[in-house]
Amino acid sequence: MAQLPWLSLLVFFPLAAAILVAIMPANAHKPIRWWATIAALAEFVFSLPLWWRVIPGQAGFQFEEKLDWIPVLGAQYHLGVDGVSGLLALLTTFTTLIAILGAWTSVEKRSREFFALVLALEAGMLGTFFCLDLLLFYVFWEAMLIPMYLLIGVWGGQRRVYAAVKFFLYTMAGSVLMLVAILSLWFLQKQYSGVPTFDLQAFYQLPLAPSRQLWMFLAFAFAFAIKVPMFPLHTWLPDAHVEAPTAGSVILAAVLLKMGTYGFLRFAMPLFPNALVVCAPYIAWLAIIGIVYGALVAMVQPDLKKLVAYSSVSHMGFAMLGLMAMNAQGFAGSMMTMLNHGVSTGALFLLVGVIYERRHTRKIADFGGLWKVVPVYSVIFLVVMLSSVGLPGTNGFIGEFLVLLGAFKHSVPWAAVAATGVILSACYMLWMFQRVVFGPVTHEENRKLTDLSFRERLVFAPLLLLIFWMGVAPQPFLDRMQPTLDRVLQMTNDRAQMMTASDAAATAPLASRLQAAPAVNAAPAEQGGAR
Amino acid sequence: MVPYLFLGFAALLVATALMVILHRNPVTSALFLVLSFSSLAGIYLLLQAEFIGMVQIIVYAGASMVLFLFVIMYLNLQHDVEKGAQIALRRGIGWMVGALLLLFAGLLAKKGWVSGPVAALPPDTTGGNAAAIGRVLYSRFLFPFEITSILLLVAMVGAIVLAKGRPAPQGEAE
Amino acid sequence: MNLPMLWIIPALPLAAVALNLLFGDRLGKRGTAFLACGAVGLAFAAAVRAVLTLAARSEEERQIVETAWTWFRVGDFSVDVSFLLDPLSAIMVLVVTGVGFLIHVYSTGYMAEDPSFRRFFLYLNLFMFAMLTLVLADNYLLMFVGWEGVGLCSYLLIGFWYEKQSATDAGKKAFIVNRIGDFGFLLGVMFLIAWTGSVNYERVFASAPHLFTAGGTIITLATLLMFVGATGKSAQIPLYVWLPDAMEGPTPVSALIHAATMVTAGVYMVVRSHVLFEMAPVTLEVIAIVGAATALMAATIGLVQNDIKRVLAYSTVSQLGYMFFACGVGAFGAGIFHVMTHAFFKALLFLGAGSVIYGMHHEQDMRKMGGLAGKMPVTHATMLIATIAIAGIPPFAGFWSKDEILAKAFATGHYGIFAAGLLGAVMTAFYMFRLYVLTFQGKPRFDENGGHAHAHAADAHGAHMTHDAHGHGAHDDHGHDHGHGGPVKESPWNMTVPLSVLAVLSVVGGWIGIGKPFIEGESWMGRWLEPVLGSGPHVHHLAVSTEFGLMGLSVAVAAFGIFMAFRAYLQSPSIATAMHERFGGLHRTLYHKYWVDEFYGAVAVNPVYQASMRLWRFWDEKVVDGIVNGVGYFLEGVSALLRLFQTGYVGTYALFITLGVLALFLHFLRS
Amino acid sequence: MIPTEWALALSAVLFVIGVVGVLVRRNALVIFMSIELMLNAANLAFVAFARQQNSLDGQIFVFFVMTVAAAEVAVGLAIIVNLFRLRETVFVDEINLLKG
């Protein structure tokens, strides 16, 4: 087992499954979805060892696989997993399974292609999380786009083409800049060490003049910020979400958005720490604006999916804010928020999908009084909604609280403004919930709604379980991510100091600003107030 | 002797090539092209590329151009009608651009583009040019050589499919 | 057994929730009721046992901490799920489980006919769990879990009759307003974490004196923020608006959540954090003023309300104001004392009101009641006791706690607040007896044979709203048929027994706080709380004569209020009408609650909504997407230009290629 | 020995003739022939350089070019035939379906 290229198998098994599904007869709907589900389940089971085999106490990469890919360029097929990517990979396999199971009956046309694409997408996502080579990362990053683009463009709603193109172009615009930055890193690396390589760990050792970092950081940040998505680069998200099929929305929300924050954590921040210090306040404020803005705009949405989409903007703002806080709580909070958002928002999209499948509308105004008709559905909806609102005891709270705490330690105004998001999230969620679930049944069509089927309950059961597990006892999750997060933090700080020291032009306060959380007697208010 | 032959072939080549593009009748053009290919084959011979020279004739003169002729005959093309201001303009631009190209090429040539290092070891030509080429082709260039076979196969299939045409749908006027 | 097993206290209701959720549909109403009440009853028993264990210890050791597991630990910051039982939480836990149990029992009668019986008890048990977590938590974050949890249950229970728009509106309002408070609370807690590195009470309180300068900015800010949380939870100005609306929920809910337990969480939190608050005199001053203002304002509104539950709601707000200004003047013990007594008599009042409403077939308008004393003897008697208790007539419970508060305010020199308290006491007595008189005395103002219900159903409250909206077609969903035809009669035993128990408590509950003038030394209550609150800032010891004077004063004003109420509403109702007409503007203002809701709507809710709309429609769709699409249009324009080069003629393309080659040549020529 | 320059000059002339042919003529077939001319010009240069460099690689390349040219002729002519069937013309200035 030790010699088994486990990560490669994880990445390529869904791809193989996708190919197998793709060559099945087109009208064999039932076998197709059965096999797709079995494949996703197998992949999930196969990925479960990530939970215990990725040793919690170890910060570095594990299960590394290294093969020459393009030796001339020094590009390698280099995979590895650590606490952060392991958790996100688990989220990916889990979400894919849920999404496929959720899409059982909702996809009527071209189900073969649909399930094949979802599985291919899974392969792309896992590759993105596992790869430790920048060129490979770029390849996976782009490869992910295509299935998603097709999922939106083919199985989407009314304006699917517009949404798909918007999604594609937005992401492309960012990633092209990232590619330029990757290439320039490569050149710098070659200049520095004489060995051409795209290896991430080599880049971690690469000193960069602070003056040089800025534009590269911005290029990376731009790509990731679009993916997150950060205000004001978020407008692709509502469209993509609204038009995407349910499974697409779920995966988009649960995993694809995490790519952005993951990218910051893995690439943009440790590679360019000095630039990060310069940019962090701006990014943080953008994230805060995103939190408030997303919540405000979500409040007035007439469309359920759009509301959830804007709530994603808000939640991912929290994740970004946590990263920018640059301390243990912020990082852990951000990571928890990513996982939470994956679970809760994924579940929300599934819930919207459930009623959309039955009623073929997503307008809030078309519903009302659902509790009376579909009580089980409503209860699940309630729990998921509360998790999204961040009620203590559910998963949402841990992430938000830690992020706010991290932000608070960095700067009080950050936390103060961001915390209003907590209020606003309650506003839009409760209002939506009231209009959809409470009240009398106002539309006769809704009277005939059927409650969740066994399959659907099966889909939601693990989600609810996770919601409570992560809310009540999040420590196992935190244990797994923290060594890695600490390492990233440590590395970022160390690199910042090293490079500041090496660059006479850089100003000293930059590095000192990156020191760990304020000491007990220090006054964060003053520190934060300076910004 | 050889230079004179070269000049002769060159003159023939240029003349026939010019005729290709000047003559109104495509058949005549094609025939001149055959001639120019043949003279080019002669030049190849003079340049110690016997194999290439022969292949030039087999492939170009013997195969390609026959195909051209077939097509011209099949389409039953007559003299091209080339009149009108637009065509005159085009002709003017075309010749001007050609002249410029030649001028620039000449100027570039003056800057000494042509010279270059000579390979240390002359190729092993025992058994003649064809044998030498064979040795290189089946060792160093074996892979590309095999690839060309795929290329040809693809071209064959493509040509057949294209030329075969779709059966005209019923009731649709040609 | 030495282990008190604190965790079992909140766990019992939670287990009931789980069982109810899983097997509730097989239990039937009886089973559900038994399960719910049993769980809370057991919790009460466990609480009693735990408190007895605590009491058995010496004063220095009166603290039991139980850690269940580490909730989460990030970096140097760690939170445990652990419970703390000390004298303060002991009082709270007893009140919560005790009153909670009674109200559970009461609910089995009150909700007997409701089709969502099971759901009701599910929520109620969940609430008990959350409240007990809140009370028993040994750190701020776990307290916050309960804090938000009770908010959630409050939301669910207010909106229990979810088909009624006003109910769900009220639930939503409660939750959101509470969230605003929570926002403050959370930030306050973060201040504590940032400075002390912990949320554990003991550690925070232990390190606070070393870390903060008393009266400094940080501690003031932190405590003020925490107080914002308290105003949200405990319905103080400016966040009190949700509580009156919360009366949309079933009456037992109002009794349990919006009178006895949840709303006092803010007071509990402030008292719990008294170490911090005492370091921030400015905050204390603010609390005192806010409390007094709330007490006064709510009392004025309570004067003119006609809905029996609304009067009680405003009275609750007002009483909570008393508790806060008690805290504000440093009388934390008095505050908690009032929390306890208030829990008894206010719960009783609400339950009594519920009984009345039940008897009146879901009629809540006092103008349509009257003369119920004979028809509902137990309800009448118990209500009367409660009314006297709240009005502050000795030896009923309310007198002792209210008097202690006023005395402390006077003693610490807050004369303005003392005066406001007195004024509030007059009004309290007045409006409470107004309620009593309108409900139980005089002549019945309804059709005694029960034909009344439909005539004014439009402004009646309760679950009937839905029925009327749907007409009788939807009648079978709800089981309230009993109410429409039968005469007014006394409630069943499971409602009257809790009333009686609470009535007894309303009488004797205050006696444990009888202090100075009557007995030597501290009151029993004070001594009990001393390990937590310390001996308190007893700077000004009032003379015994002053104490008696104050008591007399407060009794006198109460009596005046009672007299006025009887006079205006029983003897000569014309006075009331005349007053209404005389002070029409004032009356309208009061009746419309100072238009605060409208003010909030105009200042906060609506602008936010409008701004959001604009953000979406303008900023998102016009500006950001405009830029995005603009890039597209720009490229389209450029392409339209480039299109001209795409003539479709091969020759043109060839020409361009050649020109490109020419350009390349030129480049090489130049270089 | 023929100087390489001569062959290159000839190649250039031949290429230019091909270019002019493409630019001037409107008959697709003749244009095609002109393209062949250009290919041959390139071949000539290859051969010339091969001789100058004393290497056979240039000739190998010519060989490949010829293969490509043969394939190109086959497909190209098929396209032209198809075109003629559809549009009844081989004049490239009467065909601009791809006009932007």
Add this chain to the structure above:
Amino acid sequence: MAALMQNEAFQVALWAMVKVGIILGVMLGVVSYLIYAERKICGHIQARTGPNRVGPLGLLQPIADVGKLLFKEEFIPAGANKVVFHIAPILAVFPAIVTFSVIPMGPAPMFVVTDINVGLLLFLAMSSLGVYAITLGGWSSNNKYALLGGLRSSAQMISYELALGLSTIPVLLRSGTLSLSGIVDSQAGNLKAFGTTLPLPNWGIFHWYLVLPFFIFLICSFAETNRAPFDLPEAEGELVAGFHTEYSSMKWALFFLGEYMNMIVICSIMVTLYLGGWHGPGVDKFAPLGLVWFLTKLFALLFFFIWVRWTYPRLRYDQLMGFGWKVLLPASIVNVVIAAVWLYWRANA
């Protein structure tokens, strides 16, 4: 002038000229009498006597024919493409004559005009050019029979050229050279097989893997030269003489000349490739004897050609194409593979 005479290149050229002159002259004569022979043989096959009026045994008949043709009226059909119409007959003769220059009729360098090292390729190149004459002739006549004949002819020639070319490959594999002289040289001596020297000449035909190629080549030769049973381009019965329907006088004569010349060329090649070329007993002692041997073999083959023509009926067009593509081509490919494997195995054994 003397200096010129000393110039080696000039000497080579001069010699070549001389040889070309001789060969051309002889060729023309041979062709004329080949026609005569054909008519004569044909006559005898059909139990006639053939031409016997002009001169003894009709031996002057060819000269008379030439005279007649020379003086016949040139007829150019209306709508014909004149230039092409004139060029086509020349193209018919030209490749054949060129090919002659590389055929070793005796030991090199004496009995070969120019012994280039890609002789076989030249042959293939020239034979591929042969298509033009017929295609253009048929097309330029502006006559549908002619056009059909031309098209048929070119299709036929192109088709069979493939098998023809492929059937030469085993020969090349054996000899390892493209030079025709080289190929002939490789057939010197006696056949060695089974570890002994057999009493057979070492000709190509006697190697088992060259038997099939020889017959394929032979069949293809009929097609290449448009002779029966593959004489569809002319097909008097259906196409009224096919591509040269509109030709008369000297131009027609040129086509005729071309056909026979092609026949001679292809037979010479066959002799060279499979039948040991000029090798024969006594050549090593007296070189010119090679010429005799060569011509003997050549004439034997030519006789065979004529014999076949008057023996077999003409094939149908689809049969012709089907046979070429479906039988000969695969067979020759298979043979190439077999020969290659065999030779490789033997070389390494």
